Amino acid sequence: MEASDRAIIKGGVFVKRDYGVVIIARDEEHNIEGCISAIVGSGIEDPLVIVDERSSDGTAEGARKYSRNVMEARGNRGKLRNLGYEKTELPFVAYVDADMRIGPGYLETLRENMEQDPRLAIVCGMQTPYNCGLLGSLECEYWNYRHATGSGGAMYRAA
Numbered sequence: 001m002e003a004s005d006r007a008i009i010k011g012g013v014f015v016k017r018d019y020g021v022v023i024i025a026r027d028e029e030h031n032i033e034g035c036i037s038a039i040v041g042s043g044i045e046d047p048l049v050i051v052d053e054r055s056s057d058g059t060a061e062g063a064r065k066y067s068r069n070v071m072e073a074r075g076n077r078g079k080l081r082n083l084g085y086e087k088t089e090l091p092f093v094a095y096v097d098a099d100m101r102i103g104p105g106y107l108e109t110l111r112e113n114m115e116q117d118p119r120l121a122i123v124c125g126m127q128t129p130y131n132c133g134l135l136g137s138l139e140c141e142y143w144n145y146r147h148a149t150g151s152g153g154a155m156y157r158a159a
Contacts, residue, residue, distance in 0.1 A: 019111055019155060020047040020088025024080045025098035029057035036066040038101040049084040059098070085158065094155040102153070110155040124154035 021044055025032055032050070039048065050063040050070045063070045073083050085093045092114060094107050106125065113123045 017044075017111070018090055019092035019094060019107070020049060020085070020090045021094045021096060021107065022081060022084030022088065023048070023050045023063075023096050023098055024053060024077065024084065025050060025055065025059050025063070026053040027055045027057050027059060028098035029055070029059045029062055031099045032059050032062045033065065035096065035098050035100060035102075036063060038103070039096065039107075040066055042102055042104045042106070044102075044107060047088045047090065049087045051080045051084045053080055091158050092155055093158060094153070096153055100153055106153070107155065114155060114157055121157050122154055 021039060023032075023035060023039075025035075028035075036048070036050070048067045048069060050060075050067055052060040052063065052070065052072045054074055055072075060070055060072055069087055071083060071087065073080060075083070081095055084095075092111060094110060096102060110123045110125075114120050
C-alpha cells in the first residue's frame with residue numbers, strides 16, 4: 001500500500017500519512033534545526049511535534065521555525081513522549097531524538113514493516129555504537145543513512 005493510500009482526516013484536516021513524528025529535546029539548540037530539517041526534507045511535515053524539556057538555550061525557538069506544534073513540558077522521557085503522541089492523534093508514532101538525522105525513506109520504511117506484520121508493536125533501525133569506550137555505552141551519532149542510533153528513531157503502533 002502506498003503512503004498516499006493511508007491518508008486520513010485528523011481533526012478536520014487532511015493528513016497524508018497515518019503516523020506522526022515526535023521529537024523530544026533538552027538543550028539541543030545546536031541540533032534541533034538539523035534534526036527537523038532532515039525530517040522535513042524527507043517529505044514529513046505535520047503532524048511533527050517537538051517536546052522541549054526545560055531547555056535553557058534556544059531549542060524551542062529553533063523548533064518553532066519548522067513546526068507550529070512545539071510544546072514545553074517537564075518530565076521523564078516516557079512522559080514527554082506520551083505528551084507528544086497525544087498531540088499527533090494518529091495510530092502510529094515515530095520517536096526521534098534531537099541529535100539524530102533521519103534519512104530519506106527511513107520513516108516510510110518503518111511504517112511499511114508495521115503494515116506487513118500486524119503483530120509488530122515497534123520497529124526501528126539498527127543501533128550503532130558511536131565512539132564508545134565501554135561495552136553497552138551508546139551515544140547518539142550524527143547519521144544520514146537508514147539506521148537509527150540510540151533509543152530514538154523507532155515507530156510504535158498505538159492501537
